[in-house]
Amino acid sequence: MAWRKEGISPDYRFSLANERTFLAWIRTAMALIAGAVGIDQLAPDLAPPLLRIGIAGFLSLCAALLAIYAYQRWTSNEKAMRTGLELTYSRSLKVISFIVALFAFFLVVLVIFF
Template identity: 45%
Template sequence: MEPRSKLSQRLLPGGSEPDPRFTLANERTFLAWIRTSLALMAGGIAVEAFTADVFMPEIRKVLAIALLLLGMLLSASACVRWLNVERAMRRQAPLPLPLLVPVLSFGGALVTAVLVVFVALRSL
């Protein structure tokens, strides 16, 4: 077996190589988080670009920034999550809890709450 690159040795020190299927599953999960972050960022851009006649400027800006920040945080967290899971698998340790889930859930709930309040007040 070929030795790992210096970067791999630095990022993934010690332990043993996990089954490639688990490493590839971890990578697919990472890519799913990245797709979600891209969707959030696209939503933030869409809110800012296409909803000028729907939302007041302040609400539009808050929603767009919230979606963009969620996307950015999710993207960065996905990399950290992938690395932590990979390290845990190499050490045969329990997998870390995903910080991404509550952040995404609460962030999505916050954006949705703003939208619900806006829709409720707009119809009055």
């Protein structure tokens, strides 16, 4: 982490806020993993086994990608604060929100029709 030696150390309050945001993303990733386990182990009648495994796999993959994204975003914000640059706006938040909403709709349809 050579970038930690660049620029000046930001106000600790901003670093701690950035860290709390990172931890919120990680909590969300852990919730997706818990959902995957719950669907696979606790809802055997939700859908056919292959579909249920697919849903659990999709949730697990989303959790992994979200954890990686959380770290990248934390690093990017920390670098920007150290060098005095503006924090970047991320369009991926819209994409993540859309995917979660679409998946929630899909699960509602599964619950109603299976």
